[in-house]
Amino acid sequence: MKHKRLWAVLTAAGSLAAMCSVIPACIVSAIDGTLIKELTVNDTANASDWSIVSGLKRGDAIYGDRDITAASVPEKLENAEFVKTACDSKMYTNELGAFTAAADMNVYAAVDSRVNASLDWLNAWTKTGGAVTTSNGVTLELFKKSVRT
Numbered sequence: 001m002k003h004k005r006l007w008a009v010l011t012a013a014g015s016l017a018a019m020c021s022v023i024p025a026c027i028v029s030a031i032d033g034t035l036i037k038e039l040t041v042n043d044t045a046n047a048s049d050w051s052i053v054s055g056l057k058r059g060d061a062i063y064g065d066r067d068i069t070a071a072s073v074p075e076k077l078e079n080a081e082f083v084k085t086a087c088d089s090k091m092y093t094n095e096l097g098a099f100t101a102a103a104d105m106n107v108y109a110a111v112d113s114r115v116n117a118s119l120d121w122l123n124a125w126t127k128t129g130g131a132v133t134t135s136n137g138v139t140l141e142l143f144k145k146s147v148r149t
Contacts, residue, residue, distance in 0.1 A: 031082045041097040056080040063087040069135040079115035101147045110140035
């Protein structure tokens with residue numbers, strides 16, 4: 001299943017499982033996690049700063065190119081597998097990349113509350129009311145989408 005986005009979280013069968021950058025397209029070598037498979041990054045200038053990380057928790061770095069950490073993480077997303085993106089990828093104007101979901105799951109996109117109104121792709125997602133907050137005071141609102149393999 002290919003999806004579009006920036007930073008997200010996956011939960012399998014309604015329980016915790018993964019975090020990922022939900023995005024479509026490809027290129028560069030694919031990265032595999034447990035639930036996040038074949039993650040590819042089209043932003044070749046910043047691709048080396050992307051990775052799949054297991055065990056999301058408060059204090060974890062959320063970008064591969066910044067020292068910004070998660071100041072708070074909703075309980076249902078603790079210990080999730082997630083895609084650590086490059087903050088500089090926000091400047092990339094095409095599709096950032098893609099991943100394949102390894103199971104039926106809920107994907108959560110954590111989106112900067114200062115810009116989410118301008119993201120048309122969010123129309124297909126449900127705003128959860130939850131959020132991740134960052135060490136630099138930014139609120140990342142959570143949006144959810146169920147995917148089927």
